[in-house]
Amino acid sequence: MDRLKNKVAVITGGGAGIGRATCELFAEEGAAVVVAERDEAAGREVVQAIVARGGRAHFVQTDVAKEASIQGMVADAEKAFGRIDILVNNAAVFVLKGIDASVEEWREILDVNVVGPALCAKYCVPVMRRGGGGAIVNLGSISSVIAQPQMVTYNTTKAAIANMTRCMAMDLAGDNIRVNAVGPGAVWTQIVQRLTSEAGMDRAAADADSEWGGAHLLKRIADPREIAYPILFLASDEASFITGSLLMVDGGYTAR
Template sequence: MRDNVDSMKSRHAIEGRFRQRVAVVSGGAAGIGRAVVEELCREGAAVGFLDVSEAGTAVAEELGAAGHRVAFLRGDVRDRAFCAAAVEEVLGRFGRIDFLVNNAFSFTSKGLDVTHADWERVFQAGPEAFALLAQLVAPAMRAQGGGGIVNVSSISAFIAQPNRWTYNAAKGAVNTLTKCMALDLAPYGIRVNSVSPGWIWTQEVDKAAGGDRTRWEPVWGQYHMLERCGEPVEVAAAILFLLSEDASFITGADLAVDGGYRSLGSEGIGKTSSFAGSK
């Protein structure tokens, strides 16, 4: 399994599934968003990615040096003027927009202690920014005869977790928003879907592990049938599938990219259960 992931990560040649295509990705400087930017580039797309972090500069330089068409737009997706200017910039530079991947989100996780400012942050960076970017790219997609949008949700949209009112409610909203967007944009040939990852080893998870993956992956891996956490490139592969022509009859759907997390019941992977059925 890991061998497959490693070979996915080391593919560099431009393979061309998305040649002549242009994508906008939010939160493309790190983690899942960065993997999406890299995979789209590798498949021949031009990519404009938005991120509040300066780390995006190095990502864009690296991809540009490898011959990819890429633009880094630095700013916060909660800033409506920035989003509008960023979409204009991508259109100006690359001439069209075929895909949008709404990925940047706030990890603000609060429960009984939640404040108004917390709600504002998580919903503005989440569902509101997802909707705004879709509104901004839709006219270009519509004029071109179609497009694809993928919203990054989470297993957290479907379950209760401790002290997660904000994050889980915002992810739940993303899934409902995805269905509403899919309905309203279908007449224009724009398909809208979401992906719901399980635990993916990115900087946020690494921070929670105190940088000790060897210690924590065996613990958190048990939440998944595959007994490991996922890699950003595995989520990117699912997103690219949903954007591609292979998914031409898929819209309004959510694709679990969670190693079996959501299909498990309270018994987990069964290691603590002695009942194995009748013989």
């Protein structure tokens, strides 16, 4: 219940999927949660759900592709809860393109998936330093470490996240700020639901399909909460000697 007692966590893209599951789990574990989300209705709904269960949460409409929006979010978060101990860089877009991707498509995905997390860290770190330290957890992916068909854009951003994590871990260790990443396999969120339903599959069929659930050693797709738990671990003091790591949470996908 109290694994994040007295901690304040900023979670980007907290309105849906893995981000929402992480907001809810963090609140259950005692954190005050800042839901930094572009979609106002989705973000407010998550805050309401947390508050209804007795948790602490605050919505800040945030577009991580815009520096001024991030700066405003960090100031608002500090005003609401007085400190920031944890940043979860979760928000991302799924521009799934191969070699023919346009300049606009590249800029969109680089802005949200790479520059966004970098700037969220940039503006959260001074607040963490004032509080004596902190933890950053970035969302990588199996796509950080493998090639996948027609996914040059997305996989490039997720590979960048893996090395951003290591470089920031090096630069921030002296500030008592740990930086780690998780690398999920396929998770049952809107992008996976959309792609599998376009291919005519329901959840059971997607779990059994050799390119979806069947590609993981555990032969299924993950639920968002199964990713939220490893994020919780890395964000908590339980992971006090872990920094610079990419923890694969992929049902054995990359173990083969």
